[in-house]
Amino acid sequence: MKYYDKLIFELSREGRKGYELPANKIGGNSLNSIPTELRRCKAAELPEVSELEVVRHYTNLSTKNFGVDTGFYPLGSCTMKYNPKINEEVALMPQFAGIHPLQSADTVQGALEVYYNLQQALASIAGLEEFTLNPYAGAHGELTGLMVMRTYHESRGEHKRTKVIVPNSAHGTNPASAMVAGLEVVEVKSKPNGSIDVEDLKPLLNDEIAGIMMTNPNTLGMFETEIMEIAKLVHDAGGLLYYDGANLNPLLGKVRPGDMGFDIMHINLHKTFSTPHGGGGPGSGPVGVNKDLVEFLPNPRVRKDADGKFYVDFGKDSLGSISTFLGNFGVMLKAYAYILTLGKENIKNVGPMATLNANYIKESLKDDYLLPIDGVCKHEFVFDGIKDKSTGVTTLNIAKRLLDYGFHAPTIYFPLLFHESMMIEPTETESIETLDEFIEVMHKVAKEARETPDVVKNAPLTTLVRKLDETTAAKHPVLTYKAMLNND
Ligand SMILES: *Cc1c(COP(=O)(O)O)cnc(C)c1O
Numbered sequence: 001m002k003y004y005d006k007l008i009f010e011l012s013r014e015g016r017k018g019y020e021l022p023a024n025k026i027g028g029n030s031l032n033s034i035p036t037e038l039r040r041c042k043a044a045e046l047p048e049v050s051e052l053e054v055v056r057h058y059t060n061l062s063t064k065n066f067g068v069d070t071g072f073y074p075l076g077s078c079t080m081k082y083n084p085k086i087n088e089e090v091a092l093m094p095q096f097a098g099i100h101p102l103q104s105a106d107t108v109q110g111a112l113e114v115y116y117n118l119q120q121a122l123a124s125i126a127g128l129e130e131f132t133l134n135p136y137a138g139a140h141g142e143l144t145g146l147m148v149m150r151t152y153h154e155s156r157g158e159h160k161r162t163k164v165i166v167p168n169s170a171h172g173t174n175p176a177s178a179m180v181a182g183l184e185v186v187e188v189k190s191k192p193n194g195s196i197d198v199e200d201l202k203p204l205l206n207d208e209i210a211g212i213m214m215t216n217p218n219t220l221g222m223f224e225t226e227i228m229e230i231a232k233l234v235h236d237a238g239g240l241l242y243y244d245g246a247n248l249n250p251l252l253g254k255v256r257p258g259d260m261g262f263d264i265m266h267i268n269l270h271k272t273f274s275t276p277h278g279g280g281g282p283g284s285g286p287v288g289v290n291k292d293l294v295e296f297l298p299n300p301r302v303r304k305d306a307d308g309k310f311y312v313d314f315g316k317d318s319l320g321s322i323s324t325f326l327g328n329f330g331v332m333l334k335a336y337a338y339i340l341t342l343g344k345e346n347i348k349n350v351g352p353m354a355t356l357n358a359n360y361i362k363e364s365l366k367d368d369y370l371l372p373i374d375g376v377c378k379h380e381f382v383f384d385g386i387k388d389k390s391t392g393v394t395t396l397n398i399a400k401r402l403l404d405y406g407f408h409a410p411t412i413y414f415p416l417l418f419h420e421s422m423m424i425e426p427t428e429t430e431s432i433e434t435l436d437e438f439i440e441v442m443h444k445v446a447k448e449a450r451e452t453p454d455v456v457k458n459a460p461l462t463t464l465v466r467k468l469d470e471t472t473a474a475k476h477p478v479l480t481y482k483a484m485l486n487n488d
Helices: 003-009 051-062 085-092 105-126 138-155 173-180 198-204 227-236 329-365 395-404 432-451 453-457 470-475 481-487
Strands: 130-132 163-167 184-188 209-214 240-245 264-267 287-289 301-304 310-313 381-384 421-424
Touching (some): 085 329, 105 130, 105 287, 105 329, 138 173, 138 209, 138 240, 138 264, 138 287, 163 173, 173 184, 184 198, 198 227, 209 227, 227 240, 329 381, 329 432, 395 421, 395 453
Parallel strands (some): 163 184, 163 209, 209 240, 240 264
Antiparallel strands (some): 264 287, 381 421
16 A cells, blocks of 8 residues: 555544534434434444545546546447436426325326326337336346236236247347246347347247347347348247337337337336436336236336326236336436427437447448448447457457547447457437547557557556456455555
């Protein structure tokens, strides 16, 4: 432990403080009003610091992180788009932030109306009958949707249907959610362009199949052109189609999963509808279903009666509850604000802009980076590392070098279909100037890889911390500076 490290970490000085507690309004000695068994035996180990030190500490920390508000963040599949600040303002309005989930419906009609309207908006965007907003994340939505699938088959006495087909290119949460839902995963192969191999699918379809999980455009950003045939095959076999709509950007306002034959889907509000994410949330993964599945959706739901009053409903055939109360309301408010800001007219531009931006980068860089699947992509695409493999420069090296130039890395080593995957998603909210800067830097890095490969291999050179030992960080995390001092 160097003196310098101590200097920045240890700010506490005995007796220093930055607060003043209000006088006890209950009367008497406040300590005496707390039962003995509930009192601390030892003082809490809290830092003793002044307000200015707290402000500097957190302000400094905030500048040491990379965020979508500080730079371009082309993290494929994560959809790191701009989070408009008006969304935050809406979510912070005391009329929303100050209410309690146990308040009677009469006193929160406005909040329930927003909730209801968002359910309706998502249903019309998706082409499905009804949405639950209860799930907290995309993976939680997958689990909920698969539970709907199971409950549906069980309600028909089809207890044998316990297998779910998942393509080998799927997002890792798909097979994981299927396992958690008590379903068995059956893998279907992808063709070289990442789309489902229909010939490989056919023999898998039988009376044990509960359904299939897909995303379209698929993980490689390619549209599954055979989707109507796939839907017919799966439905004819008695199965249901689940759509992973975490990233619905490419389709927004253009194509609806319900029209493609999907029965169940989730949408990540914290990707598609611009609510902030990363670092563990909070997120929201609403699940939509077709009209035959509505009764199985989780409780509680928000409904509107004939007089236009909103109420919280508990369906008797529901699969049960999957969250506390009605889910992450703050996230819903931000997503709803985003949808209203765009409106019906502009939401149609999201998909085309996201698609144009992705293709612009792809075409501009394919002379330096290996493009395994040529053709028009949707909102994202995958390079298989740098084209000139003789440089010995890996995708990891390039990802780290980008940090030196002020760009976040793309998603790397996913999907698993290629050795050096680099998944790029610019989103619709970036300007042409930003895209051009990124393209220029990517060309520059490729040139460095050819001319001075060691520079790229040793990157990052300018960040606060250099390349981390990610395995040790994951296996032996040091989460407080005190733990670090004690290790020393
Ligand atoms: C992000 C993502 C998920 C999982 O969403 P979480 O909110 O992180 O649980 C699922 N599928 C796809 C395609 C995704 O991009």
